[in-house]
Structure formats: C-alpha cells, structure tokens
Amino acid sequence: MTLRLLAQVAIILAMTKDAYAQDTTRYRYPATPVLSAFNKVLAIAPMQFSENGVGLAVSFEQAIDREAIVAYILPVVVTFNLAHDQINGNKQDAMFYFMPGIKFYPTGGFGKIKYAIGPSLVIGAGQKTDPVYNPAVTEYKTRSNFLLGIMVNNSINFNATPHFYLGLDFGFGFTYIHKLDGENQGINGLAEGGLKLGYRF
Numbered sequence: 338m339t340l341r342l343l344a345q346v347a348i349i350l351a352m353t354k355d356a357y358a359q360d361t362t363r364y365r366y367p368a369t370p371v372l373s374a375f376n377k378v379l380a381i382a383p384m385q386f387s388e389n390g391v392g393l394a395v396s397f398e399q400a401i402d403r404e405a406i407v408a409y410i411l412p413v414v415v416t417f418n419l420a421h422d423q424i425n426g427n428k429q430d431a432m433f434y435f436m437p438g439i440k441f442y443p444t445g446g447f448g449k450i451k452y453a454i455g456p457s458l459v460i461g462a463g464q465k466t467d468p469v470y471n472p473a474v475t476e477y478k479t480r481s482n483f484l485l486g487i488m489v490n491n492s493i494n495f496n497a498t499p500h501f502y503l504g505l506d507f508g509f510g511f512t513y514i515h516k517l518d519g520e521n522q523g524i525n526g527l528a529e530g531g532l533k534l535g536y537r538f
Contacts (some may be wrong), residue, residue, distance in 0.1 A: 338349055350438065351453070352366050352513075358402060360520065365392075373469060375487070375499055375500075375537050375538065376399065376400035376405055376446075377397070377398065377399050377400070377538050378396075378397070378398040378502050378536070378537050378538075379395075379396075379397055379407075379532065379535055379536050379538075380396050380397075380398070380399075380504065380533040380534060380535025380536075380537045381393070381394070381396075381496070381504060381534060382394040382395070382396070382397070382414075382506075382531035382532060382533045382534075383414065383532070384531055384532040385414055385529070385531035385532075386416065386435075386528075386529065386531065387414060387416045387432065387434065387461075387527075387529045388416040388431075388526060388527055388528045388529075389416045389417075389418055389430065389432040389461075389465075390416045390417045390419055390420070390429075390430070391416055391417065391419060391427065391465070392413040392415045392416035392417055393414075393415060394408055394412050394415070394531055394533075395412070395413055396411060396412035396413070396533065396535075397410070397411045398410040398411075398440065399514065400446055404445040404446070404447070405442060405445055405446025405447055406441065406442050406443075406446065407439065407440070407441060407442075407447050408439070408440045408442070408446060408454075408521075409437070409438070409439055409440070410436070410437070410438050410439075410440055410451075410457075410510075411437050412434075412435075412436045412438075413433075413434070413435055413436075414433070414434040414435075414436065414455075414529065415433050415434070416432050416434075417429040417430065417431050417432075418432075418465075418466075418491070420431040421492075427463075428466040428477070428479055430463065430464050430465050430466050430479070431463050431464065431483075432461055432463035432464075432482065433461065433462055433463055433464070434459060434460065434461045434462065434480060434529075435461075436457045436458065436459050436460070436488070436529070437457065437458055438456055438457030438458065438488075438490060439455040439456060439457075440453040440454070440455040440490070440492065441453060441454055441455050442494075446494070446524075447496075448496065449495065449496055449497070450493070450495055450496075451493075451494045451496070451500065452482070452491075452492070452493055452494070453469070453490075453492045453494060454489065454491050454492075455489070455490055456487060456488070456489055456490075457487070457489075457490050457508065457510075458485075458486075458487045459484065459485065459486045459487065459488050459510065459527055459529075460484075460485055461483065461484040461485075461486075461513075462480070462482070462483050463481075463482050464479050464480065464481055465479070465480055465482040465517060466478065466479045466480075467517075480517045480518040480532055481517065481518055481519075483514070483515070483516045484512045484514060484515045484527075485511055485512065485513050485514040485515075485518055486511055486512035486513050486514070486515075486527050487510050487511070487513070488508045488509060488510030488527050488529065489506070489508060489509065489510060490506055490508035490529075491506070491507050491508065492504055492505060492506045492507075493496060493505045493509075494538065500535070500536055500537050500538065501535075501536070501537070502533070502535035502536065502537045503532075503533070503534060503535075504532070504533040504535065505530075505532060505533075506529070506530055506531050506533065507529075507530040508527075508528065508529045508530065509526070509527065509528050509537050510526075510527040510528075511524050511525065511526055512524055512525045512526075512527060513528060517538070529535045
C-alpha cells in the first residue's frame with residue numbers, strides 16, 4: 338500500500354512539474370532565446386530630428402548573438418530645416434543621412450524595457466542655405482552639404498508584446514569631414530533623436 342501511494346504521489350508531482358514548465362515556457366519572452374527568434378526589428382520614426390531640422394526615418398536592426406546583447410542597426414534619415422523665412426526663399430535644405438551602427442544591450446535585448454548604447458557612423462548629404470553679407474543687401478546662397486562623422490547613440494527600447502516595438506533614441510557626436518561646395522568647414526556637432534514604432538520578428 339505504501340509503495341502504491343508513493344508511486345501515485347510521484348506521478349502527480351511529475352505532472353505538476355510538466356504543467357508548470359509548459360506554463361512558464363508559454364509566457365516567457367521570448368519562449369527560448371535562439372538566434373532566429375524575435376531578433377530583428379523593422380521600425381519607422383515619424384518623429385525624427387537632426388542638427389539640420391526635423392523629418393522621419395526608417396531602420397532595420399539585427400541581433401547577432403543568442404541573448405541579443407549585440408546588434409547592428411541600419412537607419413536611413415531625412416530631415417528638413419523648417420526654420421526658414423520669406424527672405425531666403427523658403428529653402429528647406431533637405432539632408433539625407435545613413436547611420437550604420439552597433440547597439441550594446443548590457444542586460445540583453447529580450448525583455449519589456451531595455452537600454453542600449455553604441456557608436457554609429459554618420460554619412461550625410463544634401464544642401465544648406467546661408468546668408469551672404471555685403472554692404473548693400475543680405476543675400477542667401479544654397480550650397481551642397483556633405484558630412485562624415487561619428488556619433489554615440491542612447492536608446493530606451495520598449496517591447497510591449499513579442500512583436501510590437503517602441504523606441505526612443507538620442508545621439509550626439511561630431512564631424513570628421515564637413516564640406517560646403519567642396520570647402521572644408523572643420524569640426525562641427527552632430528545630433529539626432531526620434532520616436533520609433535516597429536515590428537519585432
């Protein structure tokens with residue numbers, strides 16, 4: 338009788354353990370961290386800014402390790418200088434940026450709220466309108482604008498669900514090369530930030 342009772346208790350404990358394991362696995366985020374699960378993010382930033390002005394951006398992020406501690410990101414940004422007036426002909430000076438970079442998640446990329454930091458290369462091209470002063474009248478000249486620099490980005494990443502992604506980015510840095518119509522402008526500051534909405538898969 339005692340052996341039969343012990344066997345029944347052992348069976349009940351085994352069934353309880355299996356049920357608990359299935360329950361925790363079902364609601365874990367992600368279920369099992371593997372390189373092919375939830376390690377990609379495709380996002381759009383409808384609210385984006387740079388040192389040039391405001392605009393929008395799209396980005397793709399890919400984790401490169403099992404716990405998503407390290408990821409690379411490929412953002413494309415366009416901004417416009419909306420601080421114009423009638424004198425300079427309402428020039429909005431569009432700037433296009435490509436900012437490939439690395440993101441480091443100190444505690445891994447899986448979870449509800451995660452912080453990341455990392456460097457990015459900044460390549461920008463577009464135009465810039467500046468005043469040209471002379472004794473008679475102030476005129477404005479639009480010149481081609483090219484820059485190459487580096488930036489450090491900080492981001493807060495919210496994973497409300499396994500697929501819905503929300504991110505807040507802010508970065509700052511400086512240029513190595515900044516040329517207007519081919520003329521070197523020296524070292525200048527760089528800045529970017531935005532609110533991103535995306536899909537994690």
